[in-house]
Amino acid sequence: MSTAWFIDALDPDAGIAFASFRSPEITMPSVVVDVPAIHISAPDFSVHQLTGRGLGLAATRGSFQAGLFLEGRELGFALPSDLVEFVRRAYIGRGGGNTTPGAPERPAPFGPSPRVPDGEEFGAGERRLDDLPWRATGDPREDPHGGRGATDLLSGYLEAFVDASQRTDYRSLTKDGVETVIATSVRAESLPAADPTPMLMSGIDEILSELLARGPSPSAPQAMWDLAVDRIGMTCLRLGLDDVFRQIVARLSSIPSSPRAYRGLPAVFGELEDRFDDLARWPVADSVARAVGLPVPFATVKDLLVTAVSAPTRLRALPPDRMPIVVFAAVHLQPFGSPLVSDRASKALNHRELIVEQSWLWLRAQLPHRAFAPEVEALLPPPGEERGSVVMV
Known part of the structure; x- marks a missing residue:
């Protein structure tokens, strides 16, 4: 045999x-x-x-x-x-969520988000900061120079991964009839030169909009909400996008049901918090969670990134305009300083291009390079699903 x-x-x-x-x-x-x-x-x-x-x-x-x-x-x-x-x-x-049977349910970040029920149009009813400058000048995810940005490459990788998975048969039989799992190689492309600023602003907008919609709650008081916003601001500062951060937070008090206005740059500039823990402080919209198969309303940016590197076939259902969330999460995890140099404005763009390139290299290395058949891919549960074993079907 x-x-x-x-x-x-x-x-x-x-x-x-x-x-x-x-x-x-x-x-x-x-x-x-x-x-x-x-x-x-x-x-x-x-x-x-x-x-x-x-x-x-x-x-x-x-x-x-x-x-x-x-x-x-x-x-x-x-x-x-x-x-x-x-x-x-x-x-x-x-590692992306609570997976111990019988363990207490993790709280939703800053309370449930006011969202539409299941079955309605993706993203319908979501509150967004529509008056931000780049929204009046076109889609921020479109590269003005015509190059393929990180979000485009991520979407292309996910499409290639799903295609490779569907072309793979887990019932690859040997001559004696032993069923063996095989996998198809798939890799993300290298990142070409492109201005990453619109994509980064879109990711910042997506996360801050969701924080705004939820606001502080009994399970996550004002101080925790401030910290979540603060950590986004720190990354904006390191990217030379502090002006964008100011524009966004300045609008928080202009929305009637918004939490207390949060103005200015972060009060503390340092690495006192774990960056991966930051991702768990940032909730994602319920429509995003449903599309990827994450628990509602508990899904966070951390869960979204973990899904990308553990079960890419699930992330394929995420619309391209939400991909900046994943890329911004990868950028946030990278160690880099702010462009604190003379003539900072002219240096900031090159600084951002370098950081996004480094972040994409890191994310590209974490993304799976082997696609299993759909039946085998389905054995890998999404982050946050409580299961005692991978599969015993």
Whole structure:
């Protein structure tokens, strides 16, 4: 009988897996122990060779799930690299939200957003800052120089990923009938030179508009709301877009139901907060959450970014005009300073171009490079979904 790499034990929350090169026999009354075996673990997901399957089989007596199944059959992987990719993406997705069964439900950032019910037009009824300068001069997501920006490349990558997934058959049979998971290679393109300013302003607008719509709440008081706005302002300052930040926050008090006006630049300029935690402070619109399959009204920018790097097929449903949220999240995570130089205005654009290029290189490296068949992609739950195992179907 032919063989493949089968998972013996898997803990997606910890990013740990034990696998062995064998036939699909884990559900049999007796198993062969002396076969090639490997161990994979976060954070680097390197492959370590083991002397046998003993450790993996023993792990199933604890918190590890035994094997990986689809339609009642054990799934094997043709290559160890494909197995590593599956474990890595499962781990990243699980880290994007509350995944422990029975755990308390995480609060919605700054309370539920006033949105339309399910089934209505995408984005209908959402409050936006329509009087901002760039909204009167065309779509801010369109590059004025005609180049392909980061959001365009991200949309193109997602389309290519879904196409590669649909062209992949998880029932790739060997000559002896062992079903093995195969994957199709897919990579995002390199970022060409283009002015990223409109795209960045769009991402800032999207996040601040949602913060404005929700405002402080009993579960997230004024101080927390101020901090969420403050952290966006810090990134604006580092990007040389503090004037844009001023324009946006100056309008907060002009809307009758808005929270207290938040004016000026952030009071503190420093790295006292974790940037990844910042993403969890920024809610996304309910329509965005529904499109991607994230829990409403608890979804955040963090969940959106985690979905991009763990389950791209889910993000494909996001309209292109919302892609700047994901790119701005990647920009926010990058370590860079502000263009505090003489003649700052002329240097700011080059500074932003460099930062967005670095951010895209980082995001491009995090995006999955291997697309599984749709049935296998569906085994990877979205961030925030409470499941005790990846799959036992």
